[in-house]
Amino acid sequence: MLITKKGYKLSNSQLLDFGIIGFILTMPFKIQINSLFLIISALLWIVSGRALSDLKSLLKFKLYQLYILLYSLYIVGLLYSTNMQAAFSELELKVSLLLLPPILHSLFSQGRAKNRYLFIFVLACFIAAVSSLFMIFYKIYFLDMYRQPNQPLQIDWVYFSFHLPKQINFHAPYFSMYVMLSIFILAHWILKEVNNGQTWKILLGLVTIFFFFTFNVLLSSRTALVSGTIILLIGSIAYFFSKKRYSQAGLVLSLSSILICSLYFNTPYLRRKLEGGTGITQRQQLWRAGFELIKDTPFIGVGPGDTKDRLAVQYSRMGLSSEAKNRLDPHNQYIQMFLALGVMGILVYTVCLLYLLFTSLRNSSYLLTAFVLLYILCGTTESVFNSQKGVVLFAFIAGVLAFREREVQFESSFS
Numbered sequence: 001m002l003i004t005k006k007g008y009k010l011s012n013s014q015l016l017d018f019g020i021i022g023f024i025l026t027m028p029f030k031i032q033i034n035s036l037f038l039i040i041s042a043l044l045w046i047v048s049g050r051a052l053s054d055l056k057s058l059l060k061f062k063l064y065q066l067y068i069l070l071y072s073l074y075i076v077g078l079l080y081s082t083n084m085q086a087a088f089s090e091l092e093l094k095v096s097l098l099l100l101p102p103i104l105h106s107l108f109s110q111g112r113a114k115n116r117y118l119f120i121f122v123l124a125c126f127i128a129a130v131s132s133l134f135m136i137f138y139k140i141y142f143l144d145m146y147r148q149p150n151q152p153l154q155i156d157w158v159y160f161s162f163h164l165p166k167q168i169n170f171h172a173p174y175f176s177m178y179v180m181l182s183i184f185i186l187a188h189w190i191l192k193e194v195n196n197g198q199t200w201k202i203l204l205g206l207v208t209i210f211f212f213f214t215f216n217v218l219l220s221s222r223t224a225l226v227s228g229t230i231i232l233l234i235g236s237i238a239y240f241f242s243k244k245r246y247s248q249a250g251l252v253l254s255l256s257s258i259l260i261c262s263l264y265f266n267t268p269y270l271r272r273k274l275e276g277g278t279g280i281t282q283r284q285q286l287w288r289a290g291f292e293l294i295k296d297t298p299f300i301g302v303g304p305g306d307t308k309d310r311l312a313v314q315y316s317r318m319g320l321s322s323e324a325k326n327r328l329d330p331h332n333q334y335i336q337m338f339l340a341l342g343v344m345g346i347l348v349y350t351v352c353l354l355y356l357l358f359t360s361l362r363n364s365s366y367l368l369t370a371f372v373l374l375y376i377l378c379g380t381t382e383s384v385f386n387s388q389k390g391v392v393l394f395a396f397i398a399g400v401l402a403f404r405e406r407e408v409q410f411e412s413s414f415s
Helices: 012-025 031-047 051-058 062-080 084-094 096-109 114-141 157-163 172-194 199-219 222-242 246-265 268-276 280-296 307-317 321-326 333-362 366-378 388-401
Strands: none
Touching: 012 031, 012 096, 012 114, 031 051, 031 096, 031 388, 051 096, 062 084, 062 096, 062 333, 084 096, 084 388, 096 388, 114 157, 114 172, 114 199, 114 388, 157 199, 157 268, 172 199, 172 222, 172 366, 172 388, 199 222, 199 246, 199 268, 222 246, 222 268, 222 366, 246 268, 280 307, 280 321, 280 333, 307 321, 307 333, 333 366, 366 388
16 A cells, blocks of 8 residues: 555555556557566555455466466477577567466455446557657648648658558557547447446547547548448447338448448549558568478477577578568468467467457457457468557557456456
8 A cells, every 4th residue: 555645545446547648658669668668567566465365366367377388389389489589588578468367366255346447448559549640740741741732631641650650659550550440449339338428428438439530531541441441330230220220221331331432532542552452462471481480390380489599490492581681471361370389379368369259259248359359360461469559559458358257257347
């Protein structure tokens, strides 16, 4: 317990709550700051005296057991990785998978509301998006960068979209995932509010969704944008059909089609990427290189510390000098996992995803379903579980939505 200068007592639970809020608010920003808040939260959780009981409670969950098994495979991978520094970096990268669920579980068992953390995440993404826009418009109109006289607002929109996520050093595919998840959260909340008749809340939610969607189009990250839009449309229409609100389903489909077409035809960078297939050929080469290496060691993989080294050598053999120089990952999580940990790794990782998906469907936890589908699809074009932004997103959302006192039921996030 901490006593402030004014004599106000802060309990261990409140301190831990502040730590997690700091962690969530910094998720879209610098990795170092976000990791610092995770460390602070972990220390607060440990000194609270609840760590042992929380872990015992969480170990009853099959999902958490799968997390431990997957992490254990990375530990075993140390035995046959030659690049030990990279292998230990992988362990450090994945540690949030073990830490976040019990910390969040501890807070929820003490009465903290899950919805609150989800909306803080939405707020963090909103701040990140507004910050990116402010910084790039400052550079355009005050530093005279990214200008094109014959374009709308005298902006070179191709450069605008390309450099937009770089303003806060956030890789576009992950930024797009975060924003799309914020849209899911808001849409799920709006569908709940429709029954409550809170018109101003619904309008506020719709305006925020429009902002996020427009921002996502400007980011022009195809996989998260396209797959997320399809998931959102199908989910919304299915909901209205289940309630026999056919006119509302038709209205959603019509307005969405108009919005999508309008944004598509007025976003040059997105249109160029979709029509020209930018990056597809390169990804196919990266995937081929990954498959060639998998053939050599399919059972145990090359080791979590050696994937980039072995890929760089393979790229050079295939004449991909730029890819070798930049030490690119295969841009596919399933190839990445298979390559690093072999058959057992890809099997455990796939079981984790499918377990989350089928259990969420069985228990009508539609927000979790939408997130898992998005994560699965984005994993086809990005190594989402091999990035700090991707791992903490997975650990956070699963920690908020997937764990409760009884594992046989998943809690609806807004029930």
